[in-house]
Amino acid sequence: MEHTNQPHKRRVRYKGTHPRKFSEKYKEHNPEKYADTVAKVIAKGSTPAGMHISIMVNEILDFLQIQPGQKGLDATLGYGGHTRKMLEQLNGDGHIWGLDVDPIESAKTKKRLADAGYGEDLLTVTLTNFANIDEVAAKAGTFDFILADLGVSSMQIDNPERGFSFKTDGPLDLRLNPEKGIPASERLKEMTRDEIEGMLYENSDEPYAVEISRAITSHFRKGGTLDTTTALRELIENTLNFLPENKEKKDIVKKCCQRVFQAIRIDINSEFEVLEAFLEKLPDVLSPGGRVAILTFHSGEDRMVKKSFKRFAKEGIYSDVAKDVIRPSAEECRQNGRARSTKMRWAIRAES
Secondary structure, eight states, rough: HHHHHHHHOOOOOOSSOOOOOOOOOOTTOTTTOOOHHHHHHHHTTTTTOOOOSSSSSSHHHHHOOTTTEEEEESOOTTHHHHHHHHHHTTTSSEEEEEEESSSHHHHHHHHHHHTTTOOOTTEEEEEEEEGHHHHHHHHHHEEEEEEEEEEEHHHHHGGGOOOOOTSOOOSSSSSTTSSOOOOOHHHHSSSOOHHHHHHHHHHHOOOHHHHHHHHHHHHHTTOOOOOOHHHHHHHHHHHHHGOOOSHHHHHHHHHHHHHHHHHHHHTTTTTHHHHHHHHHHHHHHHHEEEEEEEEOSSHHHHHHHHHHHHHHHHSSEEEEOOOOOOOOOOHHHHOGGGGOOEEEEEEEOOOO
């Protein structure tokens, strides 16, 4: 038997008593092996690294009323938490199609669910954008229930290599599918000041859109780069230096960073255009009496969903739609801070 000369690779060690960097959190990355550690992190109201805590599970299941033998679609597979709960409702009889544009996370989720007993006889994972639901329905047929969770998964936000968060240093990327399109660092270079300002207004209602767009284009004009999340965060912080020094300033700057990163992410991934295509095709892929629930995370998305549901209800295509948004409970928001901005709307396809 041949022995390789490759040295044994030790796991990353960290300084102090608790891991801070994403790569050091080896326990949280293995939730099945270190369930106690994961439970402690969740109990503190945090999301373990490399995981995603599903939002409003009970409210979704209460509305969808999933029955064994039905056919469903999770338009945004992500970590697969919602999918798993919906599969449980089928009780081994029926099928769910799960869509995702992220080749990295969807492969992990497919394996995770297969290991839990949900193989290809019950679950079909397809690497595609949920704007393409008509293509999926052409193969699968219409669906009895559909869920679309429009939030970015925690696994993507937490991983510095994906460049979604201003809190950790990493490449300024923000693509849901890193194999397609261009990263945010390149996209910003090709935009004019007016385009950046418009993007910030339209995608996140940014009150400092004028100042930030001016700073970004000035930075590039002087030969600067914005290749990392830290570089963009520092530019935003410097741009807002004119704000008075008081206890609110830190929070104002933080929220501004969140909005700017959100606006760029929406632009990079054409999220509004994708959502519009999805909403337009949605009635045609629902079976008569079929139910759809959509989770949104900012006002722009919610307005689009509300407007679409209202229009199709007026045309008699939906027999009923949510009159008001449904919000997560105070207890859920306490346990999972990322649930606070969630809004749920639903619609039911007319029987004929």
